[in-house]
Amino acid sequence: MSTLLHIDASPRGERSITRSLTHDFVAAWKAAHPGEKVISRDLGHQPPPFVDEAWIAAAFAPEPTAADTAALAFSSELIAEIHAADRYVFGIPMYNLSIPAVFKAWIDQIVRVGRTFGFGANGLEGLVKGKKVTIITASGSVFRAGTPYAAYNFQEPYLRGILGFIGITDVEFIVADGVNDVNYGKIDRTAYLAPIREQVAAAAKA
Numbered sequence: 143m144s145t146l147l148h149i150d151a152s153p154r155g156e157r158s159i160t161r162s163l164t165h166d167f168v169a170a171w172k173a174a175h176p177g178e179k180v181i182s183r184d185l186g187h188q189p190p191p192f193v194d195e196a197w198i199a200a201a202f203a204p205e206p207t208a209a210d211t212a213a214l215a216f217s218s219e220l221i222a223e224i225h226a227a228d229r230y231v232f233g234i235p236m237y238n239l240s241i242p243a244v245f246k247a248w249i250d251q252i253v254r255v256g257r258t259f260g261f262g263a264n265g266l267e268g269l270v271k272g273k274k275v276t277i278i279t280a281s282g283s284v285f286r287a288g289t290p291y292a293a294y295n296f297q298e299p300y301l302r303g304i305l306g307f308i309g310i311t312d313v314e315f316i317v318a319d320g321v322n323d324v325n326y327g328k329i330d331r332t333a334y335l336a337p338i339r340e341q342v343a344a345a346a347k348a
């Protein structure tokens with residue numbers, strides 16, 4: 143059995159490039175894994191709350207009270223989804239050279255001592271093991287290695303870093319970049335998406 147965790151971070155609906163590509167991924171994954179479970183989290187339309195003082199106190203409480211457990215209830219629900227799934231697909235637009243705040247809010251909810259990372263014999267240790275994630279990004283400009291703006295891409299290194307911190311090291315990126323050409327009518331959206339959709343379909347079957 144395999145379970146897919148599908149997360150979208152774009153607040154846009156049908157106009158969203160990342161959302162349309164994760165939609166493709168989920169459809170192809172379901173076709174390749176009939177009857178298996180998909181968990182969906184729409185962060186773009188239902189943003190998670192920011193961590194607050196009660197959350198932080200509860201996360202580090204040596205003997206959690208019922209109030210601590212309640213303060214962490216939503217975080218625990220999100221973390222349960224991470225552990226329940228073995229395959230993930232995340233649709234994450236580039237916002238201001240990095241990730242949308244809703245996705246950072248999700249990260250702050252799920253990076254929790256004793257749940258997704260801990261302290262082992264060799265120091266800090268990720269506790270989310272044996273998972274694979276496909277991250278589908280979109281950006282107006284191009285930030286690929288070797289291009290003038292490559293040094294401004296804080297999205298991919300950050301995501302690799304924080305996912306690696308909790309133990310997720312099998313991370314694949316599918317990049318829909320240069321979408322300004324679509325927005326400004328220089329290229330037809332369907333034509334632009336065609337080769338990327340092929341990459342998505344292949345990733346969903348792998």
Ligand SMILES: Cc1cc2nc3c(=O)[nH]c(=O)nc-3n(C[C@H](O)[C@H](O)[C@H](O)COP(=O)(O)O)c2cc1C
Pocket residue numbers: 152153154157158159160161234235236237238239240280281282283284321
């Ligand atoms: C608030 C905001 C910030 C953005 N920041 C960047 C950026 O730093 N670099 C870039 O190339 N595009 C940037 N864009 C463009 C988006 O990455 C692009 O429109 C992408 O397609 C959005 O994803 P979506 O189509 O799934 O909604 C930004 C868009 C918004 C709304």
